[in-house]
Amino acid sequence: MNCQEFDKLIVDYIEGDLASNQNKAVEDHLQHCNKCKIAFENYNEIILNTNRLPNFRCPDTVIEKVYSSIPAKKRMIPKLTEIYWNISGSLSWKIRYAVAAAAVVLTVLIFYPSGEKPGYDQQIYTAEEIEKAKRDVEIAFGYLRYSALKAESAVETHVIKEPLNKSFKITINNILKPLFNGG
Amino acid sequence: MKKIRYKKAVIDYKDIIYNQAFYFTGNKEDAEDITQEVLLRLWHHFNNIKRTSLKAWIMKVTRNLCIDYSRRKKEVFLMAVNDNDRESTIWENLPDERSNPENEVINIDLKEHIAKTIKRLPEKIGNIVIMRDIQDLKYEQIAEVMELPLNSVKVYLHRGRKLLLKNLSHYYKNYKSDFNLE
Numbered sequence: 001m002n003c004q005e006f007d008k009l010i011v012d013y014i015e016g017d018l019a020s021n022q023n024k025a026v027e028d029h030l031q032h033c034n035k036c037k038i039a040f041e042n043y044n045e046i047i048l049n050t051n052r053l054p055n056f057r058c059p060d061t062v063i064e065k066v067y068s069s070i071p072a073k074k075r076m077i078p079k080l081t082e083i084y085w086n087i088s089g090s091l092s093w094k095i096r097y098a099v100a101a102a103a104v105v106l107t108v109l110i111f112y113p114s115g116e117k118p119g120y121d122q123q124i125y126t127a128e129e130i131e132k133a134k135r136d137v138e139i140a141f142g143y144l145r146y147s148a149l150k151a152e153s154a155v156e157t158h159v160i161k162e163p164l165n166k167s168f169k170i171t172i173n174n175i176l177k178p179l180f181n182g183g
Numbered sequence: 184m185k186k187i188r189y190k191k192a193v194i195d196y197k198d199i200i201y202n203q204a205f206y207f208t209g210n211k212e213d214a215e216d217i218t219q220e221v222l223l224r225l226w227h228h229f230n231n232i233k234r235t236s237l238k239a240w241i242m243k244v245t246r247n248l249c250i251d252y253s254r255r256k257k258e259v260f261l262m263a264v265n266d267n268d269r270e271s272t273i274w275e276n277l278p279d280e281r282s283n284p285e286n287e288v289i290n291i292d293l294k295e296h297i298a299k300t301i302k303r304l305p306e307k308i309g310n311i312v313i314m315r316d317i318q319d320l321k322y323e324q325i326a327e328v329m330e331l332p333l334n335s336v337k338v339y340l341h342r343g344r345k346l347l348l349k350n351l352s353h354y355y356k357n358y359k360s361d362f363n364l365e
Contacts, residue, residue, distance in 0.1 A: 053298060
């Protein structure tokens with residue numbers, strides 16, 4: 001190995017990336033060539049000294065400035081309430097309230113799927129009060145069924161602007177079925 | 184969620200960006216400005232960067248901004264009458280993270296000379312020396328940042344080390360000027 005060949009292999013030799021025969025050739029050359037030996041010692045020393053240069057800590061003020069420049073959270077998906085108000089313009093007030101009621105009922109269904117009810121005080125009702133409540137519930141379900149259909153078509157027209165996926169419709173119907181059947 | 188992941192990335196990379204910029208520009212204020220700019224760009228592109236290439240992305244942007252800053256500085260420098268006062272203050276008032284008795288071996292004068300010499304190296308060579316010998320990045324990562332083949336990275340690094348050695352020869356007793364300096 002001559003000095004030029006040695007020079008080309010220094011980086012890999014330091015990293016330990018040479019094949020064993022090349023490694024041995026480099027070491028032999030270092031033993032026999034005093035010029036390269038000194039050069040190699042200096043080369044190593046400059047690496048060591050550069051390694052020892054301090055790594056500074058980025059000042060906190062920089063990070064504070066960065067965080068203060070970041071805009072507040074942007075919502076990429078419109079809120080459900082925004083969708084509701086966008087489509088509600090085409091609905092009558094009865095439908096609007098019914099859609100809102102449907103949203104509440106669905107929320108309850110989602111969060112209490114096992115039929116668990118939110119806590120309320122036990123109370124005894126008269127037969128008359130129960131009959132009136134049943135009638136009110138039936139009327140409400142009527143609105144609900146109607147509003148579900150209206151909401152479906154409103155979503156198709158104003159939000160997704162194409163017919164709703166069939167499987168999605170089936171899912172909605174399955175969720176609402178127990179209600180329509182008085183379940 | 185984005186904010187949490189972003190803040191973690193800021194913690195992980197802020198010092199790397201700062202040091203890369205500091206050693207490249209040799210100036211504390213520029214390093215702060217560059218770090219701030221890189222981190223803001225990171226926020227705006229965060230969702231589009233693959234997690235596996237986050238470090239390479241950050242180092243690429245840092246490198247590009249360093250080049251922009253040094254170009255701008257050169258223009259200002261040409262107009263300035265004498266910039267020596269600023270040059271002599273780069274080591275002042277900076278906390279040394281690694282200060283321990285072992286590091287006291289290198290005196291401040293040599294540190295300053297090495298840093299100044301790195302700053303004067305050609306752009307590619309300088310960036311590679313900083314990334315490898317100061318920041319301890321892997322060769323593969325440097326190759327990705329510099330968009331160079333692995334072998335070229337090693338060649339540039341070797342050239343950079345030899346240029347440093349040549350410029351700091353007076354610190355080395357046995358330095359031979361006929362060492363293969365291309």
